[in-house]
Amino acid sequence: MVTLTIDGRTVTVPEGTTILEAAQTLRITIPTLCYLKDINEIAACRICMVEVEGYARLVPSCDSAVAEGMVVYTSSPRVREARRVNLRLLLSQHETKCTKCTRSGNCKLQQLTNDYNLLGDHYIDDLKNIPTDYSNPVVRIENRCVKCMRCIQICDKVQTMGIWDLMGTGTHTTVGVARTRTLGESGCTFCGQCITHCPVGGLQEHDDTGKVFDALADTERITVVQMAPAVRSAWAEYYHLDPKFATAERMVTALKTMGFDYVFDTDFAADLTIMEEGSEFIDRFTHRNKHRWPMFTSCCPGWVRFLKGQFPSYTENLSTAKSPQQMFGAVAKSYFAQKLGVDPHKIFVVSIMPCTAKKAECALPTMRDACGDPDVDVVLTTREIVRMFRGESINPAVLPETPFDTPLGTGTGAAVVFGATGGVMDAALRSAYYLVTGKNPDADAFSAVRGMDGWKEATFTIPGAGDVHVAVVSGLGNTRRLMHAIDDGKVSYDFVEVMACPGGCAGGGGQPIHDGQELAAYRGDILWSIDKNTKVRFSHENADVQALYREFFRAPLGEKSHHLLHTDHTAWKMPNEK
Structure with a gap:
């Protein structure tokens, strides 16, 4: 342990602690710009400079270890002027x-x-x-x-x-x-x-808000918007609203106020994804020798790009199921257009996503199956939709709740947790168990795949099918480690969920920014709480999804669902592919 003095206050900290960390234990704030704990501690910006008695020069507090008897000044006239000079250089x-x-x-x-x-x-x-x-x-x-x-x-x-x-x-x-x-x-x-x-x-x-405002102003367009699961756990952070108050239904009201004709829930498409992906997994699992293993989830476009670019030989291991976003777009411009009795070319589909990679996904040439137009016209991040709310002077704190429109607005608890790491796997296993046994498991039977560990693995027994070995990873660094382990034969799985962003979509690249804070765990907990308190917690029990199959698709993996809800991941190329 090392004892030192900072701004006249004595503190004792472990040897190797930086001056910045020692100051934080005293709740003394030293300004930083480039610093990210454990990620970027390189003293590049020189804003965190402090004065140490006996030292000829100022030192960067984020990169300087404490020493016994050290006397530090964090805001002396010399320190303040140095910070002003360094800031001027940055501003130039x-x-x-x-x-x-x-x-x-x-x-x-x-x-x-x-x-x-x-x-x-x-x-x-x-x-x-x-x-x-x-x-x-x-x-x-x-x-x-x-x-x-x-x-x-x-x-x-x-x-x-x-x-x-x-x-x-x-x-x-x-x-x-x-x-x-x-x-x-x-x-x-x-x-x-x-x-x-x-x-x-x-x-x-890439800012796409202008395209959406143009569509809302076009009286010939039927504007349809879908809200992703992880968005509901973060959209009201700018307004500092309690999560219990910042409900999805208040966001529905805000979107209706902006002028959207129909506000639907991507949770509906998440349940639909489980029906298709779960059925696909059971089909592969019961015909093991016909397929390569493991089967990978395909909901995350960042992960799909990673696999195709870094480990292209595993592309065929991906589930052929489209992501919920793309399934929704295809259904909106086919089934929903048919129910409305309108030309699907008039429907303008907007997605609100916690993700920037979704913007690239909707532009893929393979995502035009419903009517030849892009199934999803525009993707907005959580940040973009909040900017639009602000521009329209919409204050969610004073809005009432409005239910989602039907029939694409109903979701289950299993769909909500798509936004948290482990959620897709958890939801898929709940319905896979039912598809094999005809009985529902305990909705919390697969909780071993939950949590913020970057790489989780578990084995579950499904009567009539056997032991299912699964893994869940989030963050591409963890994904790379898992792929190398699979490649080297060190691990063997049947089903693997991958999310490109640490913590899953809750920590997505399109979510609100809080400098120096990682909020994926907090947002994920909100989603698991919503699931826990939802009356229907199994995707196969979504009544509107059941009606969709009765009226339109007939059955999972059928001819029409194969055309609209599945895709060929080899039909488009990454820049490094020949």
Whole structure:
């Protein structure tokens, strides 16, 4: 243990503790910009500088270990002036037209600039003449980048993709796509984790709000919107509403207020996905020698891109079932259009997703099965829909609750947990058990696949089918480890759920940004709580899904469902595929 003094207060901490961490134990706040605990502790921004008695120079608190008897000053005149100088240097290469930035006040640099009273013009602008590439779901804006390297570290250490890298030297140093490619030419999965860990607006999703406003204003269009499970656990964070108050039904009211004709629930399509994917798994499992193992879930487009780009020989192991988003779009422009008696080309389908990779998924050439148009026209992230609410002066705190429209607005507890890691597996096993035995299991019988561990595995016995060996992973770093273990023959599974983002969709790249905080576990707990308190907790008991099969699809894995609800993952290519 080491004893030191910080701002006149004595503290004793373990040897090896940084000055920043020691100060935090005293609830003394030292400002940071580039720091991310365990991910980015490289003292790049020099904002966390502190003064130590006996040291000739200031030291970065995030990267300097404590020493016995050390005396530290975190806000001396020398420290304050150094921070102001370092902030001025950052601002000299930063586009300060903050009115154009999607972060809209949720920006660490803007906060520091205000805190240190740098409200005038400081130094000559040294902006780069590099055009912004808007052709991908993830957009990088050069002159907003502060070279903190968080995006590089999160992509390398957590997601193991290595998409971003440092380019140039000295004042010409910047961040770019590794191996001098464009983002579209890289193997990027568009998971968006770089966006949610950027402290400023240097990275953002492709903004599609304008397309939606145009559709809402078009009287010839029938606007249909679906809400993903994980969105309901995060959409009202900007408004600081209690999760018990920030219900999906209040969001329905907000969407109706904006002018959407029909507001449906992706939970409906999640239940439909379970019927198709669960039936597919049982079919494969009972004809083992005809298939490669394990079978992988296919709900997460970031994961599908990862597999096709990094482990392409396993592409056929993916379930052929489309994601809930795409199943919904196909059903909306076929079954629902038929029920309305309208031309499906007039239906404009919008998805509200916690995910940036969904923007790439809806644009795939294989996702046009209902009428030739894209089954889903536009994907909005949770952040984008909140911006639209704000632009329309919609305050959820004063809204009443409105139920989802029918018949695509009914979901079960099993569907809600699609947004949490382990939820797809849990829901699939509940219905797979029923499809084999004709009886429901305990809805909580498969709880071993829940929780925030990055790689979970379990074995469950389904009478009449045998032991099912399953695994659940979230985060692409954990996924890579699992794939190597499968490749090397170290592990063997029957069914594997993969989510590209740590913690699943709850921690998706399109969710609200809270700098330095990881909220996937908190949001996931909300979803598991909703499931626990839902009357119907099995996908196969969704009455509207049952009606859909009676009236339209006839049965899971049938000819019509195969055409509309399944896809060929080999029919499109990643940039590295020949």
